[in-house]
Amino acid sequence: MTMNLIDKLGEWNPQLFREVKGKLKSRNGAIALAVSVFSQLLLVFAFVEKLPGRGILEHRYCTGGVEAKSYYVEYQCLMDAFGNPDINWQLWWTDIFIWMSAIGIFTMLIVGTYMLISDLDREERRGTLNFIRLSPQSTQSILTGKLLGVPIWLYLATIGAMPLHLWSGVAAQIPLSLILTFYGVTFASCVFFYSAALLFGLVSSWMGGFQAWLASGMLLFFMTGTTAMRILENPMDLLNLLSPSTLLAYLVPDQFAEYVGIFGYSAETLLSHLHDWRWFHLPIGSNEVTTAGFMVLNYGLWTIWIWQALNLRFRNPNSTTLSKTHSYWLVGGLEVLMVGFAPLYGSHNDFSESLSLLLLGNLWLFASLIAALSPGRQVCIDWARYRHQSGVHRQHLWQDLMWGEKSPAVVAIALNLIEAHLILLPWVILYKNSDSKMAAIAYLLLSISMLMLYASIAQLMLLMKTQKPGLWAASTVGAAICLPPFMLAVLSISPGENNLLWMLTAFPWAAFKYASAMTVVVSFVGQLGVAGMLNWQLTQQLRLAGSSASKALIAGR
Known part of the structure; x- marks a missing residue:
């Protein structure tokens, strides 16, 4: 059945068939899923260790009253008839969901970018990229095959993590529509950054293998900076449009927004700044729908421009990356x-x-x-x-x-x-x-x-x-x-x-x-x-x- 599916992929996109056939072996797929499951177990066990035990009077995951109000707050512990503290499972699952979301964003973008650029460099050094250029397939077909096929292990690992991520979101009482919105923005960001990675790989072949490390390092620096950046009400706010972590504050249930921290800020602080986020006085940060819609629109428009450059550069490596006509519009x-x-x-x-x-x-x-x-x-x-x-x-x-x-x-x-x-x-x-x-x-x-x-x-x-x-x-x-x-x-x-x-x-x-x-x-x-x-x-x-x-x-x- 698996071979039939791969054969159908070959009919639809020969380049995707080539990538999948070379990478998707049973052992490699099992390793990807095993790494995903093992990482999830480590995360869950780490949070299990944080649960309060008997005799604890104050703890983050207890359900009693609270005096100090900050995202590292500790609640008074209420005990049941057996002396065990009553656990605030909704907050516990919220923390797991936010951690998995942040880890997933960084892993998908940085590792996927590295894999795509490294693969292009390998093809260039072997001389096989020129043979691919001579194939009768369209540029879109070839590069789409690369985009879908090269990070196939990463996609498998992500699929393996989705059940726990969905379950933690539902257990945290986060609306399913909001979770799916987050998935949509993350998907759009992956398409944008992966397309940019393909373009960077094509124009930086002279770096001799260093380009994959350079691009992934720059992206790590960018993601770290934008994840911890509030809305500043100046042109720097443009950078928040490119970071899917901007949506993380919207994912926190309202009753925990004051106490759940996201990279140094409480979700409530981030939300208060997001609500002031404006573009030509349009309130794009007023709620998660307008924010997500504007981000997806932004990703989509710049992805189209990147593919214009890919069409120029892939077939003719000596051509300019951008046409003069397109540059005026860009x-x-x-x-x-x-x-x-x-x-x-x-x-x-x-x-x-x-x-x-x-x-x-x-x-x-x-x-x-x-x-x-x-x-x-x-x-x-x-x-x-x-x-x-x-x-x-x-x-x-x-x-x-x-x-x-x-x-x-x-x-x-x-x-x-x-x-x-x-x-x-x-x-x-x-x-x-x-x-x-x-x-x-x-x-x-x-x-x-x-x-x-x-x-x-x-x-x-x-x-x-x-x-x-x-x-x-x-x-x-x-x-x-x-x-x-x-x-x-x-x-x-x-x-x-x-x-x-x-x-x-x-x-x-x-x-x-x-x-x-x-x-x-x-x-x-x-x-x-x-x-x-x-x-x-x-x-x-x-x-x-x-x-x-x-x-x-x-x-x-």
Whole structure:
């Protein structure tokens, strides 16, 4: 019967059949289930050990009155006729349910991400990934097979844990609909992070096996940070949309919300902050339904964008990760999403904090966009040779720079920068109770010039004749972002002492309250001037490469 099922899988998705046949052996499946059951037994035994025994006067799982109110509260113990304490089984099962939920989230996301990236790296090193690319299956079919088949042991272990998890939820009197909602959000998060893992695995093959550890470590850091993070009512709240652990507070029964702790906070504290969670003043955290719905919508939209990139990158490893057309929509959507979490009123410090976070988010966004849009050396040379041979008109040249997939990315990144900061501008103007709007607009201009400089550096480095120009470009841009403020900090040069040097770093807002208007203008013009010189050098190299390639092609004929 099992073989018939596997054969049917082969008819539906040959890649899934290949993965399942290679991994789903009876012994391996038994080991996965055994590990799952053993882990559950350890957890249950650990909580059994916490139950109060005879002679205990106060305990967390007793049912009497309580004086102190905190999530580590101890109740007075009421004894039955035999001297045994009366147990609050609902609270006991609630704690088990929350622990299993948190462990399940971390295990599914981190282990699954590691398995997918490690599998892609193994296929790449063996050379089998290129054979898979040549198969007649669609990209969606192949990568869906990977997504479903590679973590098959993890799925089996999760299925093995679901009966106890469901039972503990029901015993804790958590509504079944709420449990299923949590499952739905967790499923959506797995699809999102697993898709992102596939994309990261495809673009990081040059790391030589380290990429799986890097991605899973970064995800562990992200999950740990967001799980313990409250709603802050600033753009940082966007991160909570990406963490399914945000829903854990809603799973705690109301009568225990004050006493059940979730990573350092009581569920009641987390809920009070979630109820203030707004996006463009829409109360997305008012209840579990709106929160879950907004999270699933967010996961779904970004998963679609990731699959657009997967379709481009899988068949042609030398192509850019993102098309220029898609980049304009992506940047606009993400910018609107970030601005929606920025409040429109508050103190001057709130305004400065939100603006700094928005610009920091843009720094991360455009660093990623530079990597995704910038074509490699050979692609640029082929594009330059085509232009040299065909004598493309200047108008067509600008169209190609804005929309073409093989042209350098500097113009497209400039347009994305203008788009992103135009979306930020209305928020700056409409913000109430701030007297530094002109300084904020200067912030935006400096952000544009600085990021243009980084984009020019990256594209110029990608034209180098080296084995790994992408590594050189990433290292150079990373050094340009991190080294200047680090060196200034090491040399104990504060923003107040030399604000011009700080204005030339990736974090100019540190020196803004000390800088004069002339300093801002000098910084802006200086960065644009350097970017202009780099682009002139880039243009000269492309012209030379295009004419040389054309001459070599003609001579070869």
